[in-house]
Amino acid sequence: xxxxxxxxxxxxxxxxxxxxxxxxxxxxxxxxxxxxxxxxxxxxxxxxxxxxxxxxxxxxxxxxxxxxxxxxxxxxxxxxxxxxxxxxxxxxxxxxxxxxxxxxxxxxxxxxxxxxxxxxxxxxxxxxxxxxxxxxxxxxxxxxxxxxxxxxxxxxxxxxxxxxxxxxxxxxxxxxxxxxxxxxxxxxxxxxxxxxxxxxxxxxxxxxxxxxxxxxxxxxxxxxxxxxxxxxxxxxxxxxxxxxxxxxxxxxxxxxxxxxxxxxxxxxxxxxxxxxxxxxxxxxxxxxxxxxxxxxxxxxxxxxxxxx
Amino acid sequence: xxxxxxxxxxxxxxxxxxxxxxxxxxxxxxxxxxxxxxxxxxxxxxxxxxxxxxxxxxxxxxxxxxxxxxxxxxxxxxxxxxxxxxxxxxxxxxxxxxxxxxxxxxxxxxxxxxxxxxxxxxxxxxxxxxxxxxxxxxxxxxxxxxxxxxxxxxxxxxxxxxxxxxxxxxxxxxxxxxxxxxxxxxxxxxxxxxxxxxxxxxxxxxxxxxxxxxxxxxxxxxxxxxxxxxxxxxxxxxxxxxxxxxxxxxxxxxxxxxxxxxxxxxxxxxxxxxxxxxxxxxxxxxxxxxxxxxxxxxxxxxxxxxxxxxxxxxxxxxxxxxxxxxxxxxxxxxxxxxxxxxxxxxxxxxxxxxxxxxxxxxxxxxxxxxxxxxxxxxxxxx
Amino acid sequence: xxxxxxxxxxxxxxxxxxxxxxxxxxxxxxxxxxxxxxxxxxxxxxxxxxxxxxxxxxxxxxxxxxxxxxxxxxxxxxxxxxxxxxxxxxxxxxxxxxxxxxxxxxxxxxxxxxxxxxxxxxxxxxxxxxxxxxxxxxxxxxxxxxxxxxxxxxxxxxxxxxxxxxxxxxxxxxxxxxxxxxxxxxxxxxxxxxxxxxxxxxxxxxxxxxxxxxxxxxxxxxxxxxxxxxxxxxxxxxxxxxxxxxxxxxxxxxxxxxxxxxxxxxxxxxxxxxxxxxxxxxxxxxxxxxx
Numbered sequence: 001x002x003x004x005x006x007x008x009x010x011x012x013x014x015x016x017x018x019x020x021x022x023x024x025x026x027x028x029x030x031x032x033x034x035x036x037x038x039x040x041x042x043x044x045x046x047x048x049x050x051x052x053x054x055x056x057x058x059x060x061x062x063x064x065x066x067x068x069x070x071x072x073x074x075x076x077x078x079x080x081x082x083x084x085x086x087x088x089x090x091x092x093x094x095x096x097x098x099x100x101x102x103x104x105x106x107x108x109x110x111x112x113x114x115x116x117x118x119x120x121x122x123x124x125x126x127x128x129x130x131x132x133x134x135x136x137x138x139x140x141x142x143x144x145x146x147x148x149x150x151x152x153x154x155x156x157x158x159x160x161x162x163x164x165x166x167x168x169x170x171x172x173x174x175x176x177x178x179x180x181x182x183x184x185x186x187x188x189x190x191x192x193x194x195x196x197x198x199x200x201x202x203x204x205x206x207x208x209x210x211x212x213x214x215x216x217x218x219x220x221x222x223x224x225x226x227x228x229x230x231x232x233x234x235x236x237x238x239x240x241x242x243x244x245x246x247x248x249x250x251x252x253x254x255x256x257x258x259x260x261x262x263x264x265x266x267x268x269x270x271x272x273x274x275x276x277x278x279x280x281x282x283x284x285x286x287x288x289x290x291x292x293x294x295x296x297x298x299x300x301x302x303x304x305x306x307x308x
Numbered sequence: 309x310x311x312x313x314x315x316x317x318x319x320x321x322x323x324x325x326x327x328x329x330x331x332x333x334x335x336x337x338x339x340x341x342x343x344x345x346x347x348x349x350x351x352x353x354x355x356x357x358x359x360x361x362x363x364x365x366x367x368x369x370x371x372x373x374x375x376x377x378x379x380x381x382x383x384x385x386x387x388x389x390x391x392x393x394x395x396x397x398x399x400x401x402x403x404x405x406x407x408x409x410x411x412x413x414x415x416x417x418x419x420x421x422x423x424x425x426x427x428x429x430x431x432x433x434x435x436x437x438x439x440x441x442x443x444x445x446x447x448x449x450x451x452x453x454x455x456x457x458x459x460x461x462x463x464x465x466x467x468x469x470x471x472x473x474x475x476x477x478x479x480x481x482x483x484x485x486x487x488x489x490x491x492x493x494x495x496x497x498x499x500x501x502x503x504x505x506x507x508x509x510x511x512x513x514x515x516x517x518x519x520x521x522x523x524x525x526x527x528x529x530x531x532x533x534x535x536x537x538x539x540x541x542x543x544x545x546x547x548x549x550x551x552x553x554x555x556x557x558x559x560x561x562x563x564x565x566x567x568x569x570x571x572x573x574x575x576x577x578x579x580x581x582x583x584x585x586x587x588x589x590x591x592x593x594x595x596x597x598x599x600x601x602x603x604x605x606x607x608x609x610x611x612x613x614x615x616x617x618x619x620x621x622x623x624x625x626x627x628x629x630x631x632x633x634x635x636x637x638x639x640x641x642x643x644x645x646x647x648x649x650x651x652x653x654x655x656x657x658x659x660x661x662x663x664x665x666x667x668x669x670x671x672x673x674x675x676x677x678x679x680x681x682x683x684x685x686x687x688x689x690x
Numbered sequence: 691x692x693x694x695x696x697x698x699x700x701x702x703x704x705x706x707x708x709x710x711x712x713x714x715x716x717x718x719x720x721x722x723x724x725x726x727x728x729x730x731x732x733x734x735x736x737x738x739x740x741x742x743x744x745x746x747x748x749x750x751x752x753x754x755x756x757x758x759x760x761x762x763x764x765x766x767x768x769x770x771x772x773x774x775x776x777x778x779x780x781x782x783x784x785x786x787x788x789x790x791x792x793x794x795x796x797x798x799x800x801x802x803x804x805x806x807x808x809x810x811x812x813x814x815x816x817x818x819x820x821x822x823x824x825x826x827x828x829x830x831x832x833x834x835x836x837x838x839x840x841x842x843x844x845x846x847x848x849x850x851x852x853x854x855x856x857x858x859x860x861x862x863x864x865x866x867x868x869x870x871x872x873x874x875x876x877x878x879x880x881x882x883x884x885x886x887x888x889x890x891x892x893x894x895x896x897x898x899x900x901x902x903x904x905x906x907x908x909x910x911x912x913x914x915x916x917x918x919x920x921x922x923x924x925x926x927x928x929x930x931x932x933x934x935x936x937x938x939x940x941x942x943x944x945x946x947x948x949x950x951x952x953x954x955x956x957x958x959x960x961x962x963x964x965x966x967x968x969x970x971x972x973x974x975x976x977x978x979x980x981x
Contacts (some may be wrong), residue, residue: 569809
């Protein structure tokens with residue numbers, strides 16, 4: 001029941017929101033929220049539900065973005081083929097590294113994922129013959145079957161649809177037997193293993209899914225902006241993504257959407273206060289974890305339930 | 309939300325002024341996305357200060373076409389992704405008439421697709437050749453290109469009989485683009501790049517790379533392509549290793565900070581840079597003299613800081629924009645664009661600008677002066 | 691040829707000494723609290739920045755160093771009291787995120803107070819290089835290595851010979867047991883942050899003449915310190931120092947003999963490979979995970 005209600009509410013918001021969007025700048029912010037939300041919904045599966053931190057997911061985002069950029073611009077592939085190839089390649093990479101990486105616990109896992117992200121970033125920076133290096137490269141507009149996504153309005157609807165699909169996929173994983181196993185993993189891995197659950201396999205699956213989500217969004221963002229730099233795979237971007245999960249609410253799909261919305265709008269709201277953005281960003285991160293350790297949406301939901 | 313409230317108040321006040329009989333015309337809105345914070349802050353910071361200062365000055369002198377200038381700036385924190393959103397905000401929300409800004413090549417290139425689609429004139433303050441090559445209808449730039457820097461350095465080396473050069477490039481956008489252009493034009497000047505090394509912008513020690521270059525057979529000079537803190541570390545390390553080979557830097561170090569950070573090791577370093585750095589040393593009959601001395605005085609008086617060529621690029625951009633608006637006698641975007649493209653003989657801090665439909669920068673090699681650091685200050689090499 | 695290799699070696703040791711000091715800070719806090727403090731690099735940055743600001747204001751260097759260390763220690767204490775302690779028994783992920791938040795926050799503050807530019811601290815004893823077999827070493831590098839060695843000795847004495855140090859070690863091994871024998875584990879936690887912060891500040895000051903300093907120098911030093919600490923095995927003091935030096939040397943040798951473009955990737959490739967085969971680092975063979 002609950003899952004359909006949430007989905008319906010979100011779909012309604014997506015449909016009604018354009019009434020409040022006055023120009024393509026407003027659409028732009030909405031689109032970025034949608035794309036970030038899609039990725040964070042995936043990352044939340046890993047961090048929120050499986051309790052496995054990743055400080056390197058921007059790396060997968062970057063791989064997807066550059067797969068699209070390079071395959072379409074330098075080899076003339078159709079964008080959709082490039083995007084799917086990127087997702088497949090990232091899926092394979094994630095699958096190969098997942099087992100040894102997810103064997104690690106806590107800080108060692110943080111270290112390994114962080115390292116992975118930084119290595120990807122450095123490859124994108126240094127292979128400038130392919131990627132254009134730090135100055136970035138142009139990306140063609142997205143087109144499929146002769147239709148090209150040329151303006152913000154078109155992108156808005158595509159992004160909205162992709163977000164809804166992503167949420168359905170994520171909810172399916174969460175509510176499946178796999179998902180219940182996942183929650184067990186978050187609670188206590190040893191206990192889950194004792195209960196006969198192959199935790200390693202589940203963790204690998206979620207890791208791959210979240211990486212593929214990131215890659216898909218990377219491709220979309222590259223086509224949407226029309227230009228990318230390796231910064232999209234930087235450590236700081238990975239942190240931004242984790243922050244979205246944490247602020248919105250770990251293990252809460254709609255929390256992830258809210259987190260993405262808040263943190264995407266933040267730089268726009270703070271644009272008058274040059275230099276203070278980092279201070280505010282750092283404070284939000286600390287204060288949320290200290291005072292709302294479960295994040296916004298789960299905390300609010302718990303309050304509402306109590307008052308009922 | 310807050311800003312729109314402010315603006316509403318502004319409108320109310322304007323209406324009040326109108327009813328009081330004052331003649332008020334809509335201001336000319338100039339939009340700018342600059343990297344005021346982040347790794348490129350030492351470029352973006354003087355750029356923003358320059359724009360603030362000169363918009364104020366122009367308004368005090370009666371504005372342009374009898375209209376006030378209004379400056380809208382956003383800080384992209386040296387992130388190309390943010391620049392892309394902010395330029396949309398400037399065009400759609402703030403409804404600016406012209407864009408001056410884009411501190412880094414990455415930010416500029418992320419703004420270009422939006423600018424071309426919205427058809428609004430855009431004068432970039434970033435360095436790389438890709439911005440104007442191929443020519444983009446609505447995009448111009450004021451700083452010299454990295455290719456010109458390499459050419460100017462090679463020209464000077466040739467005079468000194470140097471043909472074999474060790475290249476040390478930074479892993480930043482500026483350094484990578486500089487490396488590419490350096491390798492591309494080396495042949496034209498009969499130069500041979502005998503060593504090709506890189507370093508990271510935050511490296512604390514590059515003696516390894518320098519030792520490698522020093523021990524390369526036949527190397528006669530070292531050319532460093534980087535900006536900010538990196539070249540200072542390189543310079544210090546060269547002093548430490550006692551490398552006496554002629555040392556060339558790019559225009560990326562053209563600020564007082566480089567000399568301060570490098571200390572004595574900077575002595576004898578040569579670099580191509582705009583005349584602005586040697587304003588006082590320029591001969592009296594130099595056409596740029598009044599412009600650069602005027603800018604230097606105004607900037608120093610206001611901010612109590614040494615000038616850098618980066619702020620100068622912003623000055624040039626703003627003045628080219630203002631000049632074009634005056635000549636177009638309107639803020640009609642197409643007319644202003646055409647007027648910018650017809651800019652001829654504009655004397656800026658960066659040199660004499662002659663734009664054309666095929667050249668959206670309008671500077672030639674003579675815009676660069678070859679400078680040498682002597683006794684802790686810039687001097688002209690003749 | 692010898693002089694060339696020796697030069698790489700010196701370069702590696704210079705960088706390695708910074709990484710080692712950074713790694714020691716990570717290990718100290720990890721030992722006492724199980725927290726990986728991502729703001730460790732910021733302690734180093736703040737140390738350098740404070741010293742530069744103070745000397746620029748005319749304060750003599752020794753006094754400037756002392757004040758910088760005190761200021762940063764205070765920051766360390768506040769971090770523990772205001773951010774780590776209130777989080778209570780938060781899990782590893784939450785604690786990592788809090789310290790990352792602190793790191794970004796401190797960078798933001800430094801950027802506003804110090805400005806976005808870079809500045810250099812004058813070398814303590816001049817910059818005439820010392821020549822050894824044709825390779826050169828800066829006096830400041832000697833200062834760094836010397837300070838690093840001194841700190842290691844002091845820490846060894848502190849943990850091996852003093853009551854307080856032993857109490858900290860006991861807390862690291864078993865917090866509950868330590869509390870039962872009358873150790874105030876809260877104070878121990880706070881103390882570990884203060885010591886780490888002070889250590890970071892010292893590292894920041896002695897390295898500032900070489901690395902130069904700005905609001906964002908802490909990130910890479912911090913991350914590589916984390917790599918070094920992990921390499922040596924989290925929580926092992928000796929491991930941290932060895933890890934730091936290995937890291938510095940590997941980087942320099944990679945830059946010299948393989949590719950200077952990819953030298954920054956070397957530490958991360960190294961750590962991932964090591965973790966794949968030795969999931970607890972070189973020297974870390976500590977207790978199993980708490981369930």
